[in-house]
Amino acid sequence: MATIAVSELVRLDGVALGYEGHVALRDVNLRIEPGELIGIVGPSGSGKTTLLRALLGETELYAGDALVADNTRVGYVPQVETVDWNFPITVEQVVLLGRWRTRRWLPWVSRSDHARAHEVMEQLGISEFAHRPIRALSGGQQQRSFLGRALVGSPDLLLLDEPTSGVDIKTRHEILHQLAGLNHAGVTVVLTTHDLNGVASHLPRLIALGEETVLADGPPSEVLQPAVLERAYGQPMLVVRSGHETYVLPVPEEAPGAHEGEAVPLGEVEVIAAPDHDDA
Amino acid sequence: MLEPFEFGFMQRAMIAASLVGGVTAAVGVFVILRRLAYIGHGLAHSIFGGAVVSFTLGVNFFLGASIWGAFSVFLINQAARRRQIGGDAAIGIVTTAAFAIGIAVISRARSFTRDFEAALFGEILGITSQDLWMTVAMILLISIVLFLFWKQLVFITFDQDVATAYGIPVRWVEVIFSLILAATVVAALQVLGVTLIAAALVIPPVVARMLTDSFPRMFLIAVAIGALTGLVGVYVSWFVDVSSGATVVLVQAAVFALALLWGIVESRRGRSATRRAERLAGLERALND
Numbered sequence: 001m002a003t004i005a006v007s008e009l010v011r012l013d014g015v016a017l018g019y020e021g022h023v024a025l026r027d028v029n030l031r032i033e034p035g036e037l038i039g040i041v042g043p044s045g046s047g048k049t050t051l052l053r054a055l056l057g058e059t060e061l062y063a064g065d066a067l068v069a070d071n072t073r074v075g076y077v078p079q080v081e082t083v084d085w086n087f088p089i090t091v092e093q094v095v096l097l098g099r100w101r102t103r104r105w106l107p108w109v110s111r112s113d114h115a116r117a118h119e120v121m122e123q124l125g126i127s128e129f130a131h132r133p134i135r136a137l138s139g140g141q142q143q144r145s146f147l148g149r150a151l152v153g154s155p156d157l158l159l160l161d162e163p164t165s166g167v168d169i170k171t172r173h174e175i176l177h178q179l180a181g182l183n184h185a186g187v188t189v190v191l192t193t194h195d196l197n198g199v200a201s202h203l204p205r206l207i208a209l210g211e212e213t214v215l216a217d218g219p220p221s222e223v224l225q226p227a228v229l230e231r232a233y234g235q236p237m238l239v240v241r242s243g244h245e246t247y248v249l250p251v252p253e254e255a256p257g258a259h260e261g262e263a264v265p266l267g268e269v270e271v272i273a274a275p276d277h278d279d280a
Numbered sequence: 281m282l283e284p285f286e287f288g289f290m291q292r293a294m295i296a297a298s299l300v301g302g303v304t305a306a307v308g309v310f311v312i313l314r315r316l317a318y319i320g321h322g323l324a325h326s327i328f329g330g331a332v333v334s335f336t337l338g339v340n341f342f343l344g345a346s347i348w349g350a351f352s353v354f355l356i357n358q359a360a361r362r363r364q365i366g367g368d369a370a371i372g373i374v375t376t377a378a379f380a381i382g383i384a385v386i387s388r389a390r391s392f393t394r395d396f397e398a399a400l401f402g403e404i405l406g407i408t409s410q411d412l413w414m415t416v417a418m419i420l421l422i423s424i425v426l427f428l429f430w431k432q433l434v435f436i437t438f439d440q441d442v443a444t445a446y447g448i449p450v451r452w453v454e455v456i457f458s459l460i461l462a463a464t465v466v467a468a469l470q471v472l473g474v475t476l477i478a479a480a481l482v483i484p485p486v487v488a489r490m491l492t493d494s495f496p497r498m499f500l501i502a503v504a505i506g507a508l509t510g511l512v513g514v515y516v517s518w519f520v521d522v523s524s525g526a527t528v529v530l531v532q533a534a535v536f537a538l539a540l541l542w543g544i545v546e547s548r549r550g551r552s553a554t555r556r557a558e559r560l561a562g563l564e565r566a567l568n569d
Contacts, residue, residue, distance in 0.1 A: 053445075056444075056445045058444055058445060074445070076442055076445040076446070078439070078441055078442050078445075082439070082441045082442075083438075083439055084313070084437075084438060084439065086313070087313055087437065087438045087495070088489060088492060088493045088494055088495050088497075088498050089438055089494075089495050090493070090494060093494075093495060093496075094438075097431075097434070097435050097438070097439075097446075098446070100431040100432070100435055100446065100448070101446075101447070104431060104432075105428050106430075107427055107430035107431060133493035133494075135493075136493075149442075153446075
């Protein structure tokens with residue numbers, strides 16, 4: 001019988017998984033240790049959400065072993081597109097849903113649930129919207145409300161599906177900052193993202209999916225490689241590194257050397273900075 | 281004005297209509313937010329079949345119709361799980377087939393005409409004390425189950441996808457909700473009849489939704505509207521000499537029309553206030569320039 005090591009939070013060994021008999025991912029081998037911050041990248045339909053849901057135990061397992069350490073409290077933040085926005089619910093009520101297990105046979109919540117919900121809303125900067133309907137908020141505030149629902153149960157493992165999709169650059173930065181803060185506080189964070197430049201390249205560990213499996217797993221310097229990205233996205237990609245920053249750009253099909261892994265001439269590169277950063 | 285209150289059958293009718301109006305509205309809140317209005321309509325027809333069969337077999341109406349309703353729910357759930365069929369088609373097939381069984385039984389035994397009409401259009405004025413107590417017992421049972429599964433139902437209705445991730449046994453709660461719905465339809469059958477139950481399930485919650493953006497408030501408003509319109513509907517039917525079930529639904533429709541009108545006036549008032557504020561701001565800017 002497969003077992004999980006004390007140092008591991010999640011362990012997938014030779015896993016094949018999917019839904020209703022359809023295999024979405026195969027040969028998946030994965031270890032997640034407590035305190036990690038991980039991004040899952042890959043094109044649409046590559047199985048990012050499926051892998052996340054596998055960690056929730058919500059997919060069908062066709063081969064291998066999938067283990068999550070005992071007594072792991074898991075918080076989940078879905079893609080906001082899955083939510084029914086017609087439902088009349090306030091931010092506070094959304095956050096309190098995360099405490100449904102306490103006094104589960106009573107329809108009302110306890111004082112301690114209220115106190116915990118307000119503590120989390122304060123922490124996320126949404127307490128001023130507590131009594132506003134969630135559909136009246138901006139994308140970033142809605143995302144933070146769902147993060148609040150996940151956090152109110154004090155999770156050890158936080159799973160987020162595209163937490164920065166549809167938000168502006170400033171909000172994206174704030175959400176990432178909050179996730180980094182939670183991670184520093186000891187929460188293991190696993191998120192999916194389409195944003196290779198604004199999100200993925202800033203995470204300490206990436207898992208790249210494509211061709212129905214894990215193509216690469218490691219730090220961005222190893223995963224954000226032209227060969228890996230071309231396999232994942234099916235088109236040549238250019239990776240530009242500048243100090244700690246990494247930028248991924250699609251290469252036009254007609255670019256010479258694009259398929260041979262040769263250097264691609266960029267032509268003239270213009271860096272535009274704000275006036276007070278001219279000397280940067 | 282107090283004349284209707286002097287008669288025992290009217291007292292029983294008003295109590296039954298208020299209770300049934302309240303409970304159909306309570307369950308209806310979940311029905312409309314889950315966009316299941318069709319299942320309410322379908323189950324009413326299906327349970328009609330059960331009512332007819334229980335009459336033929338000499339079985340207690342509440343018992344027979346409840347078992348028939350629960351069996352319909354079971355068949356709908358089984359059929360809906362097959363991807364090639366889907367939920368709405370499963371409801372359509374099972375409920376119309378169950379209704380057709382009732383019609384077939386009626387066509388074989390023609391002595392049913394009166395009971396057939398009562399099941400179709402309701403016969404609230406004919407409610408006996410025993411019927412009333414049975415209705416109260418069923419409503420009590422529905423209320424207890426709603427009370428116990430409140431958090432799970434709210435979570436599933438708002439965000440079913442995530443409810444599973446948070447450990448809610450979604451499939452079981454779905455079955456329990458379907459059974460609550462079937463019990464509600466059985467409780468409402470004698471009061472409103474098959475043809476009007478869907479309206480009582482839908483109108484009060486829709487009006488409540490138009491009036492508030494808070495779920496607990498929506499629930500309370502819907503129950504209040506359902507109970508009050510039940511009472512007022514039966515009371516008014518005494519004076520206008522129209523079927524009580526139809527009057528209850530017409531009163532609810534009138535409340536809906538008022539809420540709609542109020543919503544239109546409010547949004548126009550809001551728009552003109554915005555335009556006024558914009559004009560004032562423009563004037564202020566022009567003066568400052």
